Amino acid sequence: MANFNQKIKRIGVYTSGGDAPGMNAAIRAVVRVGIAQNLEVYGIHSGYVGMIENSIQPLHLRDMANIIQRGGTMLKTGRSTDFMKPEGRAKAAAHIKAAGIDACVCIGGDGSFRGAHALWEEHQIPIVGIPGTIDNDIFGSDKTIGFDTAVNTALEAIDRIRDTAASHDRLFIVEVMGRNSGFIASHVGIAGGAEEIFTPDGNVTVEKAIEHIKEGILRGKTSSILIAAEGQKPGRAYDLADSIRKKSGMDAKVCILGHQQRGGSPTAADRILASRMGAAAVDSLLKGFCDIMIGTEGERLVQVPLDVVTKTEKKSQMDLISLANLLAT
Incomplete structure (x- = not known):
């Protein structure tokens, strides 16, 4: 100072x-x-x-x-x-x-x-x-x-995606902004009831996510939402979806929210x-x-x-x- x-x-x-x-x-x-x-x-x-x-x-x-x-x-x-x-x-x-x-x-x-x-x-x-x-x-x-606006913008989108996920019994991976920060992902994840949250500094693996999803299916869950922070570049969610498909056979839909989180009132x-x-x-x-x-x-x-x-x-x-x-x- x-x-x-x-x-x-x-x-x-x-x-x-x-x-x-x-x-x-x-x-x-x-x-x-x-x-x-x-x-x-x-x-x-x-x-x-x-x-x-x-x-x-x-x-x-x-x-x-x-x-x-x-x-x-x-x-x-x-x-x-x-x-x-x-x-x-x-x-x-x-x-x-x-x-x-x-x-x-x-x-x-x-x-x-x-x-x-x-x-x-x-x-x-x-x-x-x-x-x-x-x-x-x-x-x-x-x-x-x-930050508060971006979280609420992302949360509104995730709530809408969950409606579709539940209607079709699907797994969705929603990618939020944040670069190397996991703050948007963690806040949106807990507010949106996500099953798993991937952040740049987190310890969640694809294998752990698959195990968590399967445990939910055994309890009667028919749909799941995973939140992923974008990391160094947008599109990380596609890599996660591909890895989940190869390791479990589950098909994961991807939604990248992108710059809409930066705009708006x-x-x-x-x-x-x-x-x-x-x-x-x-x-x-x-x-x-x-x-x-x-x-x-x-x-x-x-x-x-x-x-x-x-x-x-x-x-x-x-x-x-x-x-x-x-x-x-």
């Missing part, structure tokens, strides 16, 4: 990396709380791409009308390979300083926070991060903006979380704190140093997977 003594008159806000429902609510909070504190607020479009391309413009109260209910991000987002180079970061920092921006709020995930940390370390631009990612894989925060929980975090980010900057992320610990907001956030892995909740297996018996 770092401190700075510069008086803030103008702040910038940007979204970076994958979009997440609730980002607009966070932007809205930053802008409206900032203006209420007599700050000028500027939007940086398309994240670090916009920094390098100098796509920066003022945001006003009227710009925030009717965005809290919208998914995605009104500032757009992107990933910049140029920003990964020192000369790219120098160019971005020069544009920020030329625009008279004294400090920034970064809304994004792990990669976005590494960039924010580098801007402070290399160019002394004060930045506070807000965790916005459906994966919920950011160390230092129990919940990230967009954010839930009330995500809107409230984003609003609280946006306000806290502005407050932290006004109090001279920077190089931190606003996270949650239970219902409490906390400040976590960005170097700790980016260097520490957030572990999946294996107890949820164990509970899901117990409840599915």
